[in-house]
Amino acid sequence: MNAFVRLLLVELRRYLRRRAVQLLMAACVAVPTFIGVITIINTQPPSDADIAQLQHDAEMNRQSELDYCTENPADWGISPTEDDAAAACARQIPDAAAYADEYGYYDTLRLDNEEDDSGVAVASVLAILLLLAGTTFTGHDWNSGSVSNQLLFEPRRARVWTAKALVVTGGAFLVSAVVMTAYWAVLGIVASSRDTLGDGDLLNALQMGWRSAGVAAAASLLGFALTMLFRSTVATIGLLLGASVAGSLLLAALGVSERWNPAVNLVALIDNGTTYYSEEACHDEGYSDDGYYDCEDELSFTDASLYLGSFLLIGGVASFVSFGRRDVP
């Protein structure tokens, strides 16, 4: 067997046997399952009995309003001199169907809506969990000092770094692609059973899921690369947390465009492009077709990829070079 393939298999085994990684993988299944179940429950259409009860309640409610209006027409803006106050109230108070529509409103399960809603939530959760998996996988090696032992058996550091990176990235992509595919497949089946599945919705959602898998894999690789650089899980998580909080505050304080906000770029990656609030757009575009200021600019998938990819590239190269040159404790 090729020496590099052998090393890959060893790193894969190490990855899969790491308890923290196993727990994070379990969370990668459990959290989307929970979100999916909640989504399905929350978008459940009311039953016939619920509708009948709602209509009954609406009728009762309208009658109560009518009675009150007839007794106090002035409260409804009806002149007390009106001959037939009851008829005037009946004209003014919406019929029961309107009440039923108002109180009986529910979110329908539409995959195109869910892509921007629960889909982004699931994708974000997966990215965070798999970033932690990439971090803890190698952080544990540095913490226990076993990196030096590994290098006594394979001293080609570039190979070791690459094998670990491939395992972390591939593992994260595989897990998130499977989870996202299953998530959209289940929601698609449910939407189809409720006759709310539009043409092409499922394919669009699946494509979004696979883009999310790519984001999760990149996040995992970033976590791995930074931990190989800092040699500490805590340092990596601290840095990422600090950068996300301080970075957002700094961007806001400096008045930097939302276009450079990593979170906005992340959504653009997941959703194949997005829009963001832009002062410049307000001034440049003026009124939109519907008469409002159009204060949004578009951020494409490619631009977001280039922006976030540059962070990954810088972190990855620094990590690779550092691991190849620095002394190992």
Next chain:
Amino acid sequence: MSDLVIETSGLHKEFRSIRGGVRVAVQGLDLAVPAGGGVHGFLGPNGSGKTTTIRMLLGLVRPTRGTMRLFGEPVPARLPQVIGRVGAVVESPKFSPNFSGRLNLELLAGSIGAPKARVDQAIATVQLSGREKERYKSYSLGMKQRVAIAATLLKDPDLLILDEPTNGLDPAGIREIRETIRGLGEAGVTVLLSSHILAEVQHVCTSATIIGNGRMLASGRVDDLLGTSTLHRVVVPDPARAAEVLGRADLAAAVDGDAVRVEADDPARITQVLAEAGVWLSELTPLRPDLETVFLELTRSEQLGGAQ
């Protein structure tokens, strides 16, 4: 092919701190360990640069300057070509604490393509059988040390580098490891043994290098390092008379309790002088310094030199 398994020349390592400080760990070390099996002691006080030297040889630390060779190959450039022939334990054993001893060994064996049978064999050799599936973190320090030694055996090495291998072992464990090391040396494996336990080194090693402050202080066969002593201890019934007789024969002698200490290049001269005077000795022992004495003298003079 070189007749040295380890060869360093002008090896130098400086550690630089973020604040700009420089600590010299190894300075101009020339180390030569001959091939052909045997155990070579590598001695030095704490902080003398032993572990740094070993780490440089194994590619874990980059030298500031100087050259190193293993089996005649320059390292770290060609370390991948020779690492399969080198087994090493550097300082304390370092394995994944939540994996079992067996899994840790299997992962290392997998990375060099060693079969699982080799893992079984190594586990049996270090007498870990029965507990190899327990988590590594549940092992005693002695057991952890055994796992580390088992790891070195996965490669079937020609060179074994052991940095304080008996740390944490009980007396029986120390004896076992000592026997294992001696056995490996006799079987043709060259062992570089770094240890603080000088009596142990003297028991096991055929040659040794002593370093201090990152410099080599002495190197050679253990017998040569200990030197040929001209001082002897003679036990006689009347030490005062024996000292007087020896003194008349121009041999420097002094009473030492119930014996006499005599300086003589040839011990036969002592027996001859005493016999001619009718003084019969019951014991004649050459007084050689042990390795500890040599080590302490060398490292003390190095420290004094460093202080000046």
